Amino acid sequence: MKILVVGGAGTIGRRLVPALRGHEVITAGRTSGDVHVDLAEPSTIEAMYQQVGAVDAVVSIAAHGALDSFHTLTTDALHENMRAKFYGQVALVLIGQHHCADQASFTLTSGVFADHAWPGVTGGGVISGALHSFVLSAAVELPRGMRINVVSPTMVGDSMAAFSSVFPGMRPVPMAELVDHYLACVAGSDTGRIIRAYGEEAFGTTSRVR
Numbered sequence: 001m002k003i004l005v006v007g008g009a010g011t012i013g014r015r016l017v018p019a020l021r022g023h024e025v026i027t028a029g030r031t032s033g034d035v036h037v038d039l040a041e042p043s044t045i046e047a048m049y050q051q052v053g054a055v056d057a058v059v060s061i062a063a064h065g066a067l068d069s070f071h072t073l074t075t076d077a078l079h080e081n082m083r084a085k086f087y088g089q090v091a092l093v094l095i096g097q098h099h100c101a102d103q104a105s106f107t108l109t110s111g112v113f114a115d116h117a118w119p120g121v122t123g124g125g126v127i128s129g130a131l132h133s134f135v136l137s138a139a140v141e142l143p144r145g146m147r148i149n150v151v152s153p154t155m156v157g158d159s160m161a162a163f164s165s166v167f168p169g170m171r172p173v174p175m176a177e178l179v180d181h182y183l184a185c186v187a188g189s190d191t192g193r194i195i196r197a198y199g200e201e202a203f204g205t206t207s208r209v210r
């Protein structure tokens, strides 16, 4: 398969790309990767698809929702927060449906805050929840046998050092387990699935909301 991995140089991407050995893998990022794209700029998504030609799978593991303060959050800031991770991933699919091969798959990335409230991540929660709803609709609308799924990770193992003080008590999903979810989305036949990669006890013994 010819597989486009947006965010292939990132924390998750660095683990996923080697696991896709045997396939033709093209990585993308704003400055990293084989081709350049900014998910916040739809014209660069169109240009990327023109450059890479028809692919059999698109995996998106790029662009975070920002940490935010609920008490000072504005709808303008929320909209800006959604540009890359929500609208960008949606555009990858809406534009990609016209460029990708028959039966191509899209695998998007959301996050645990779609399902579990946590202080300081309203934008991230909204983005991920909206992505889940988008995937459900897209799965019944995509043409030519195309598929779409979304992986919703909790904090990933390789981000523990960076994030464990921001999200105390949250247990990470092991990288191998997470990578397997992405591989199943690419190689399998499922569509319209929201894969909650939260680990068995992602929240440890602490309550969901501190």
Ligand SMILES: NC(=O)c1ccc[n+]([C@@H]2O[C@H](COP(=O)([O-])OP(=O)(O)OC[C@H]3O[C@@H](n4cnc5c(N)ncnc54)[C@H](OP(=O)(O)O)[C@@H]3O)[C@@H](O)[C@H]2O)c1
Binding pocket: 006, 007, 008, 009, 010, 011, 012, 013, 028, 029, 030, 031, 032, 033, 037, 038, 039, 040, 061, 062, 063, 064, 065, 084, 085, 109, 110, 111, 112, 152, 153, 154, 155, 156, 157, 159, 163
């Ligand atoms: N790490 C976690 O614990 C965790 C947990 C739950 C969900 N997630 C989600 O998983 C995804 C990947 O996370 P990660 O930790 O692997 O991220 P990361 O380490 O920050 O890597 C992000 C990757 O995406 C690319 N990228 C960033 N913004 C982009 C944009 N606007 N357009 C195109 N490419 C862009 C970066 O390359 P360039 O800098 O070259 O653009 C980089 O390759 C994110 O959506 C994140 O919210 C992560």
